[in-house]
Amino acid sequence: MDATLIDKYFPNLTDVQRQQFGKLGVLYQDWNQKINVVSRKDIDELYLRHVLHSLGIAKVMPFLPGAQILDVGTGGGFPGIPLAILFPETQFTLVDSIGKKIKVVEEVKEGLELTNVTVKNIRVESLQAQFDFIVSRAVAAMPTFVHWVRGKINKESVHSLKNGILYLKGGDLTEELKSYRNAQIFDLSEYFAEDFFDSKKVVYLPMKFRG
Numbered sequence: 001m002d003a004t005l006i007d008k009y010f011p012n013l014t015d016v017q018r019q020q021f022g023k024l025g026v027l028y029q030d031w032n033q034k035i036n037v038v039s040r041k042d043i044d045e046l047y048l049r050h051v052l053h054s055l056g057i058a059k060v061m062p063f064l065p066g067a068q069i070l071d072v073g074t075g076g077g078f079p080g081i082p083l084a085i086l087f088p089e090t091q092f093t094l095v096d097s098i099g100k101k102i103k104v105v106e107e108v109k110e111g112l113e114l115t116n117v118t119v120k121n122i123r124v125e126s127l128q129a130q131f132d133f134i135v136s137r138a139v140a141a142m143p144t145f146v147h148w149v150r151g152k153i154n155k156e157s158v159h160s161l162k163n164g165i166l167y168l169k170g171g172d173l174t175e176e177l178k179s180y181r182n183a184q185i186f187d188l189s190e191y192f193a194e195d196f197f198d199s200k201k202v203v204y205l206p207m208k209f210r211g
Protein backbone atom coordinates (compact mmCIF):
# COMPACT_ATOMS: atom_id res chain seq x y z
CA MET A 1 0.00 0.00 0.00
CA ASP A 2 1.51 3.26 -1.10
CA ALA A 3 -0.13 6.68 -0.70
CA THR A 4 2.44 8.31 -3.02
CA LEU A 5 0.21 7.15 -5.87
CA ILE A 6 -2.15 9.97 -4.89
CA ASP A 7 0.66 12.59 -5.06
CA LYS A 8 1.41 11.45 -8.58
CA TYR A 9 -1.98 12.62 -9.86
CA PHE A 10 -2.69 15.34 -7.28
CA PRO A 11 0.70 17.07 -6.91
CA ASN A 12 -0.57 20.10 -4.97
CA LEU A 13 -1.58 18.33 -1.75
CA THR A 14 -0.88 20.13 1.53
CA ASP A 15 1.11 18.40 4.27
CA VAL A 16 -2.13 17.81 6.16
CA GLN A 17 -3.77 16.14 3.15
CA ARG A 18 -0.67 14.01 2.52
CA GLN A 19 -0.74 12.86 6.14
CA GLN A 20 -4.47 12.13 5.96
CA PHE A 21 -4.08 10.03 2.82
CA GLY A 22 -1.22 8.16 4.47
CA LYS A 23 -3.15 7.49 7.67
CA LEU A 24 -6.26 6.41 5.76
CA GLY A 25 -4.49 3.22 4.61
CA VAL A 26 -3.52 2.32 8.17
CA LEU A 27 -7.05 2.92 9.48
CA TYR A 28 -8.70 0.79 6.79
CA GLN A 29 -6.22 -2.01 7.28
CA ASP A 30 -7.04 -2.07 10.99
CA TRP A 31 -10.80 -1.89 10.45
CA ASN A 32 -10.80 -4.53 7.75
CA GLN A 33 -9.50 -7.07 10.23
CA LYS A 34 -12.66 -6.53 12.30
CA ILE A 35 -15.29 -5.72 9.66
CA ASN A 36 -14.99 -6.44 5.97
CA VAL A 37 -15.54 -2.93 4.60
CA VAL A 38 -13.20 -3.39 1.65
CA SER A 39 -12.89 -6.76 -0.09
CA ARG A 40 -9.87 -8.70 1.20
CA LYS A 41 -8.45 -8.93 -2.30
CA ASP A 42 -8.66 -5.13 -2.71
CA ILE A 43 -7.17 -4.02 0.62
CA ASP A 44 -3.59 -4.40 -0.65
CA GLU A 45 -4.49 -2.13 -3.54
CA LEU A 46 -6.57 0.29 -1.48
CA TYR A 47 -4.97 3.42 -2.94
CA LEU A 48 -5.50 2.33 -6.52
CA ARG A 49 -8.86 0.59 -6.38
CA HIS A 50 -10.60 2.73 -3.79
CA VAL A 51 -8.80 6.03 -3.16
CA LEU A 52 -7.63 6.93 -6.67
CA HIS A 53 -10.83 5.52 -8.16
CA SER A 54 -12.92 7.75 -5.85
CA LEU A 55 -10.79 10.77 -6.76
CA GLY A 56 -11.71 10.31 -10.42
CA ILE A 57 -14.76 12.40 -9.53
CA ALA A 58 -12.44 15.26 -8.52
CA LYS A 59 -10.85 15.30 -11.98
CA VAL A 60 -14.29 15.63 -13.58
CA MET A 61 -15.71 18.13 -11.06
CA PRO A 62 -13.32 20.07 -8.80
CA PHE A 63 -15.73 20.94 -5.96
CA LEU A 64 -15.91 24.53 -4.78
CA PRO A 65 -15.66 25.77 -1.19
CA GLY A 66 -19.10 25.75 0.43
CA ALA A 67 -20.60 23.19 -1.93
CA GLN A 68 -22.74 20.45 -0.36
CA ILE A 69 -22.05 16.90 -1.55
CA LEU A 70 -24.02 13.74 -0.69
CA ASP A 71 -22.37 10.29 -0.98
CA VAL A 72 -25.15 7.70 -1.29
CA GLY A 73 -24.39 4.15 -0.11
CA THR A 74 -20.92 5.12 1.04
CA GLY A 75 -20.19 1.66 2.51
CA GLY A 76 -16.78 2.03 4.15
CA GLY A 77 -16.54 5.66 2.95
CA PHE A 78 -16.05 5.59 -0.82
CA PRO A 79 -16.00 7.85 -2.69
CA GLY A 80 -16.83 10.33 0.13
CA ILE A 81 -13.79 10.07 2.42
CA PRO A 82 -11.04 10.55 -0.22
CA LEU A 83 -13.03 13.44 -1.74
CA ALA A 84 -13.46 15.06 1.68
CA ILE A 85 -9.67 14.95 2.20
CA LEU A 86 -9.07 16.53 -1.20
CA PHE A 87 -11.70 19.28 -0.74
CA PRO A 88 -11.49 20.40 2.91
CA GLU A 89 -13.66 23.50 2.29
CA THR A 90 -16.52 21.46 0.80
CA GLN A 91 -19.17 19.81 2.99
CA PHE A 92 -19.78 16.08 2.62
CA THR A 93 -22.70 14.01 3.93
CA LEU A 94 -22.05 10.26 3.77
CA VAL A 95 -25.05 7.94 4.15
CA ASP A 96 -25.51 4.20 4.27
CA SER A 97 -28.36 1.96 5.40
CA ILE A 98 -26.02 -0.47 7.22
CA GLY A 99 -25.12 0.66 10.73
CA LYS A 100 -21.86 -1.27 11.12
CA LYS A 101 -20.44 0.29 7.93
CA ILE A 102 -21.43 3.74 9.14
CA LYS A 103 -19.66 3.04 12.44
CA VAL A 104 -16.41 2.44 10.52
CA VAL A 105 -16.90 5.64 8.52
CA GLU A 106 -17.43 7.58 11.79
CA GLU A 107 -14.20 6.15 13.17
CA VAL A 108 -12.24 6.93 10.01
CA LYS A 109 -13.66 10.47 10.00
CA GLU A 110 -12.55 10.92 13.64
CA GLY A 111 -9.14 9.32 13.00
CA LEU A 112 -8.46 11.70 10.12
CA GLU A 113 -9.98 14.70 11.95
CA LEU A 114 -12.23 15.50 9.01
CA THR A 115 -14.40 18.41 10.12
CA ASN A 116 -16.17 18.68 6.76
CA VAL A 117 -17.84 15.25 6.96
CA THR A 118 -21.26 14.33 8.39
CA VAL A 119 -22.11 10.64 8.61
CA LYS A 120 -25.68 9.26 8.75
CA ASN A 121 -27.08 5.76 9.13
CA ILE A 122 -30.16 6.17 6.94
CA ARG A 123 -31.68 4.95 3.68
CA VAL A 124 -31.26 7.74 1.17
CA GLU A 125 -34.98 7.67 0.37
CA SER A 126 -35.65 8.96 3.91
CA LEU A 127 -33.10 11.77 3.83
CA GLN A 128 -34.61 15.27 3.68
CA ALA A 129 -31.94 17.66 2.43
CA GLN A 130 -30.61 19.34 -0.70
CA PHE A 131 -27.15 19.03 -2.23
CA ASP A 132 -25.19 20.55 -5.10
CA PHE A 133 -23.88 17.16 -6.21
CA ILE A 134 -24.68 13.55 -5.41
CA VAL A 135 -21.77 11.13 -5.72
CA SER A 136 -21.85 7.35 -5.56
CA ARG A 137 -20.22 4.08 -6.53
CA ALA A 138 -21.69 0.60 -6.89
CA VAL A 139 -25.07 1.17 -5.25
CA ALA A 140 -27.96 0.85 -7.72
CA ALA A 141 -28.79 0.87 -11.43
CA MET A 142 -29.15 4.39 -12.79
CA PRO A 143 -32.98 4.53 -13.08
CA THR A 144 -33.39 3.48 -9.42
CA PHE A 145 -30.65 5.82 -8.31
CA VAL A 146 -32.12 8.80 -10.17
CA HIS A 147 -35.53 8.06 -8.67
CA TRP A 148 -34.02 8.12 -5.16
CA VAL A 149 -32.05 11.34 -5.48
CA ARG A 150 -33.50 13.68 -8.08
CA GLY A 151 -35.52 15.65 -5.51
CA LYS A 152 -32.40 16.18 -3.41
CA ILE A 153 -30.41 18.17 -5.98
CA ASN A 154 -30.11 21.87 -5.24
CA LYS A 155 -31.25 24.09 -8.11
CA GLU A 156 -29.32 27.05 -6.63
CA SER A 157 -25.95 25.32 -6.81
CA VAL A 158 -22.80 26.91 -5.40
CA HIS A 159 -21.32 25.76 -8.72
CA SER A 160 -23.64 28.16 -10.57
CA LEU A 161 -24.92 26.25 -13.60
CA LYS A 162 -23.41 22.93 -12.57
CA ASN A 163 -25.12 20.39 -10.31
CA GLY A 164 -26.35 16.81 -10.49
CA ILE A 165 -25.13 13.23 -10.13
CA LEU A 166 -21.53 12.00 -10.43
CA TYR A 167 -21.55 8.21 -10.47
CA LEU A 168 -18.56 5.88 -10.75
CA LYS A 169 -19.39 3.06 -13.16
CA GLY A 170 -17.58 0.55 -15.33
CA GLY A 171 -18.15 -1.30 -18.56
CA ASP A 172 -20.39 -0.52 -21.51
CA LEU A 173 -23.00 1.98 -20.35
CA THR A 174 -24.85 2.41 -23.65
CA GLU A 175 -27.94 0.47 -22.59
CA GLU A 176 -28.12 1.77 -19.01
CA LEU A 177 -27.78 5.40 -20.02
CA LYS A 178 -29.83 5.47 -23.19
CA SER A 179 -32.71 7.38 -21.57
CA TYR A 180 -30.38 10.08 -20.20
CA ARG A 181 -29.52 12.02 -23.31
CA ASN A 182 -27.42 14.67 -21.61
CA ALA A 183 -25.36 12.21 -19.56
CA GLN A 184 -21.64 12.88 -19.99
CA ILE A 185 -19.17 10.02 -19.66
CA PHE A 186 -15.55 10.56 -18.62
CA ASP A 187 -13.09 7.69 -18.94
CA LEU A 188 -10.72 7.59 -15.97
CA SER A 189 -7.87 6.25 -18.09
CA GLU A 190 -7.69 9.79 -19.51
CA TYR A 191 -6.64 11.12 -16.11
CA PHE A 192 -4.80 8.16 -14.60
CA ALA A 193 -3.42 6.59 -17.76
CA GLU A 194 -0.45 4.78 -16.28
CA ASP A 195 -2.42 3.11 -13.50
CA PHE A 196 -5.94 2.50 -14.84
CA PHE A 197 -6.12 -0.02 -17.64
CA ASP A 198 -9.73 -1.07 -17.35
CA SER A 199 -12.87 0.75 -18.35
CA LYS A 200 -13.71 2.79 -15.25
CA LYS A 201 -15.76 5.88 -15.88
CA VAL A 202 -17.46 8.81 -14.19
CA VAL A 203 -21.01 9.41 -15.38
CA TYR A 204 -22.13 13.02 -14.94
CA LEU A 205 -25.86 13.61 -15.08
CA PRO A 206 -26.63 17.32 -14.81
CA MET A 207 -29.93 18.09 -13.08
CA LYS A 208 -31.97 18.94 -16.08
CA PHE A 209 -31.62 15.46 -17.53
CA ARG A 210 -34.44 13.65 -19.22
CA GLY A 211 -35.49 10.18 -18.15
Ligand SMILES: C[S@@+](CC[C@H](N)C(=O)[O-])C[C@H]1O[C@@H](n2cnc3c(N)ncnc32)[C@H](O)[C@@H]1O
Nearest residue numbers: 073074075078096097098122123124137138139
Ligand atom coordinates in the same frame (compact mmCIF):
# COMPACT_ATOMS: atom_id res chain seq x y z
C1 LIG B 1 -21.61 -2.35 -3.01
S1 LIG B 1 -21.69 -1.29 -1.63
C2 LIG B 1 -20.70 0.09 -2.21
C3 LIG B 1 -20.10 0.84 -1.08
C4 LIG B 1 -19.22 2.04 -1.51
N1 LIG B 1 -19.97 3.03 -2.24
C5 LIG B 1 -18.05 1.59 -2.32
O1 LIG B 1 -18.02 1.79 -3.55
O2 LIG B 1 -17.12 0.98 -1.74
C6 LIG B 1 -23.32 -0.61 -1.70
C7 LIG B 1 -23.71 0.13 -0.44
O3 LIG B 1 -24.92 0.83 -0.67
C8 LIG B 1 -25.71 0.78 0.50
N2 LIG B 1 -27.09 1.06 0.11
C9 LIG B 1 -27.85 0.34 -0.77
N3 LIG B 1 -29.07 0.91 -0.90
C10 LIG B 1 -29.08 2.01 -0.10
C11 LIG B 1 -30.06 3.02 0.19
N4 LIG B 1 -31.26 2.99 -0.36
N5 LIG B 1 -29.72 4.02 1.05
C12 LIG B 1 -28.49 4.04 1.64
N6 LIG B 1 -27.53 3.11 1.40
C13 LIG B 1 -27.82 2.10 0.54
C14 LIG B 1 -25.44 -0.62 1.05
O4 LIG B 1 -25.72 -0.72 2.42
C15 LIG B 1 -23.96 -0.79 0.74
O5 LIG B 1 -23.15 -0.39 1.82
